[in-house]
Amino acid sequence: DVLKGEEGGWLFFSRVGLLVDIGLMFNTRFFIKMALRMNVFFDRSKLTEGLIDSVSMSSLGWEAKRAQAEITKNIIGRDPIDETLESLNLPVLIIWGRQDKVLNSKWAYKYAEKIPGAELVILDKCGHMPMVEKPEKTANLIEEFICRKNPYDQPGNFNRNFVPEL
Secondary structure, rough: OOOOOOOHHHHHHHHOHHHHHHHHHHHOOOHHHHHHHHHHHOOOHHOHHHHHHHHHHHHOOOOHHHHHHHHHHHHOOOOOHHHHHHHOOOEEEEEEEEEHHHOOOOHHHHHHOOOOOOOOOOOOOOOOOOOOOOOOHHHHHHHHHHHOOOOOOOOOOOOOOOOOOO
């Protein structure tokens, strides 16, 4: 079973819904909000106006449209990724929302099978953005994973508010 996926080329957009197609085509805040509501979040209460603004700002404008087109054309669903996944030689934690409508959770299981030693956590009642819908759970899973993989790090030693100086 090749993991090129259902997301080959423009079929990706048709699979995640007509609203995503329209949102990218018209690229307005209204359609982006509708696409997020219909396809990305399980718990729509997590979809705040601030988050919609953030996604809109990163999606609107000529440069954003160009970047989305390039990603779609050159990356998504282009080549089978089996060999890439099988060659990963590092600790991998996959956190996936069971109700993800963008990439069905069946892909999480397939990715975990292909990546040597990968750990998979499927979060129930969660869509495409676990870090937004379940931020504490996601952060705890990542922290526990790092601590298991690096014995020098211990739970509670992480400053989650740390922002490096640039």
